[in-house]
Amino acid sequence: MESIWKMDLECGEPKPLPDKADVIVIGGGMTGILTAFVLSQQNADVILIDGERIAGGITQNTTAKITSQHGLIYEKLIKGAGKEHAEMYARANQQAIGQYRSMIEQFKIDCDYKELPHYVYSLESEEQIVKEALAAQKLGLPASAVSEVTLPFAVKGAVRFEGQAQFHPLKFIEPLAKKLTIFEQTKIRSVEERRVSTEKGTVSADYVVMAAHYPFVNFPGWYFLRLYQQRSYVLALRHAATLDGMYIDANSSGYSFRNHEDLLLLGGQGHRAGKHPGNCYRHLEEAAAKFYPESSIAAQWSAQDCMSLDGIPYIGAYSRSTPNLLVATGYNKWGMTSSMAAAQILTDRIMGKHNEYAKAFSPHRFHPKLSMAELSSHAKESAVGLSKGYFHRPLRELSSIPNGGAGVIRYQGKRVGAYKNDKGEVFLVSAKCPHLGCELSWNADELTWDCPCHGSRFDYHGNLIGNPAEEGIKLDKLSR
Ligand SMILES: Cc1cc2nc3c(=O)[nH]c(=O)nc-3n(C[C@H](O)[C@H](O)[C@H](O)COP(=O)(O)OP(=O)(O)OC[C@H]3O[C@@H](n4cnc5c(N)ncnc54)[C@H](O)[C@@H]3O)c2cc1C
Ligand code: FES
Known part of the structure; x- marks a missing residue:
């Protein structure tokens, strides 16, 4: 995809x-x-x-939004890292927007660059929005709290940053x-x-x-x-809407929006890589149908980024x-x-x-x-992934895996990941991540084996498709 x-x-x-x-x-x-x-x-x-x-x-x-508004972060940064560090963060990112503009002008780069406001909206708390707008203003950012947005649902409020941008990366x-x-x-x-x-x-x-x-x-x-990976999913929608800017929910389980030409990119369904909750595209499609009943899907994809602890x-x-x-x-x-x-x-x-x-x-x-908080949750996830208990999780029988499904089985004395395609062909890979040895888990949306510890990814043939692992997990393919 x-x-x-x-x-x-x-x-x-x-x-x-x-x-x-x-x-x-x-x-x-x-x-x-x-x-x-x-x-x-x-x-x-x-x-x-x-x-x-x-x-x-x-x-x-x-989704290529060029913005210094990275969620509701500035109040938190001031409290957690101090005003001096929060100011440096704000200015470095705000300056980066100007550097994109200058490079695009200087080298005459045709990349669909467009300046627009960026919004972080909240469905829960107006107070949170007002506090963040004040914190961002204190750091010299072009922020204001607003109540009107062009989203297909009502919000409690949004922080609007002026002069942000989007492009074709x-x-x-x-x-x-x-x-x-x-x-x-x-x-x-x-x-x-x-x-x-x-x-x-x-x-x-x-x-x-x-x-x-x-x-x-x-x-x-x-x-x-000190790094884990967070995956999320994107739909490019035709016949949806043209918004006045780019948007993201303050809550990490919410949605992201931006236009590109006549498409609207709708993002969401974020989860820790390797902890796939299932049906991510289907849930996003349901949201698209609710928000924009006339829309149709032009493209869909997913990706993951590295998350630092602070x-x-x-x-x-x-x-x-x-x-x-x-x-x-x-x-x-x-x-x-x-x-x-x-x-x-x-x-x-x-x-x-x-x-x-x-x-x-x-x-x-x-x-x-x-x-x-992140340190202890990441340490817990990695410890679980590497622990003996995890490797003693019950195994599946190959015969119990339906066509189109996957699970970890025992094969020639090893714990092996088995995927059965729609024709019943079986693809076996090692279930052990070559990075630091965590057991891989199946991502049914992407048909990949993903690592819950640090996010390495492999296709069902065993080829490496995402680091930090540096090699694949191939075993022989069996036909049945
Ligand atoms: C769904 C999603 C939406 C996003 N939307 C936005 C957004 O709107 N705005 C925003 O600011 N950010 C956004 N991001 C984040 C942003 O896209 C990423 O942070 C950024 O693209 C990372 O770029 P990178 O160069 O660090 O990594 P990459 O683009 O992954 O580049 C790494 C390169 O290293 C190479 N490589 C890897 N391992 C090796 C190796 N062992 N040897 C040699 N080469 C190697 C790879 O082949 C690759 O080419 C989004 C992220 C996701 C997941
Ligand atoms: S053990 Fe680190 S990515 Fe799998």
Whole structure:
């Protein structure tokens, strides 16, 4: 199920990998492309390596709202991280919107860029809205509390941010990628602070930037203890409505809306990756039919993003002991402005310049008031996923799995994931995630095996489709 943004991007003729570069960027999503591009504008000799195709990860499945309004976060940030950090967060993201505008103007990028207000609405509390609008105003953001919206249902209120934007993310990336030195489909074997080994050769550099969405090097860094992934689903609707702006529910179980050309993108059904509640597309279709009875579905897709413990991305040195290995991740589903902020922060660091916002995004900060609830829930999920008890969950009999269904069975003494397609063909994979060994669970909406611990994903043939795992889970296919 492909998103409406998907397109084949050209990145020039394949060349042999060089032995040396100033900077190696790993990953060609929005983060990697922007970081490599901003660095190249400062005359750095930068190469970008992607294990697959560029812009083939989360960036092609986003809803691409460019906004500094990341939910009702500002009151919480002021209380949990302090006014200084909240201000840095607000300004870095607000500045990122301006940087998109300038790049699009300067390089004449035709990417359906449109400036619009962004709203966070609440179905529950007007008071919450008023408090957030005041907090955002205090930080200098263009916020107001409103009661009128163009949504198909009544709300208690909404916080409106002026001068936000939306675009087509891959049309934006295409001309930038053409100016970069990119090596696609280059599998990485190992990453060190100043060296990356791949199946096509080894490159040394002064800096290595990990922009692979989930930082897949476990030690140092320990990102698997402080990141999990959250999945959500999108429908592109024809004959729905043209809204006056972009919208998202303050409640994470609610909906997101934005137009693109004559389509309306309706997002929702968020859940922790690997904890699939079932029928996500069907519930979203029911919502579409209720809100817009005349509408029809033009496309549908789903994707997941990395969530940090305190709601602030991790941008900076990968670990205290690796100052030349850098990282940008944990965007909490707000990767458009966050990746622009990351490109600037990481470029300044590499160029030896002070960046006024870097401190707020440092991967080594700790805000206990913001982090503790997520930390204990993530630790619990990972512990359950890895625990012996989990691996003693009752197994299914292959014969009890209906066509179109899946379950974990015992096969040749191993716990194995079995999927039966509509014709009754059986596809077996290892049920153990190759990242850190959690047991995988079935996502019936996408026909994938997903990991509840850190969100790695595999198709039912066993191919890896989402990191941090670096290899697939293939076994032999059986026909019955
Ligand atoms: C449903 C949904 C809607 C969203 N909507 C919005 C929105 O409206 N606004 C917003 O700001 N944000 C939004 N986001 C978040 C945003 O899309 C992401 O944060 C952002 O796209 C992440 O970009 P990235 O470059 O970090 O990762 P990716 O785009 O995933 O890029 C990572 C790249 O790294 C490569 N890679 C991975 N592993 C390796 C490896 N081992 N070796 C080499 N290469 C590797 C991949 O092939 C890929 O090309 C949304 C997210 C979701 C899930
Ligand atoms: S993604 Fe970490 S154990 Fe599966």
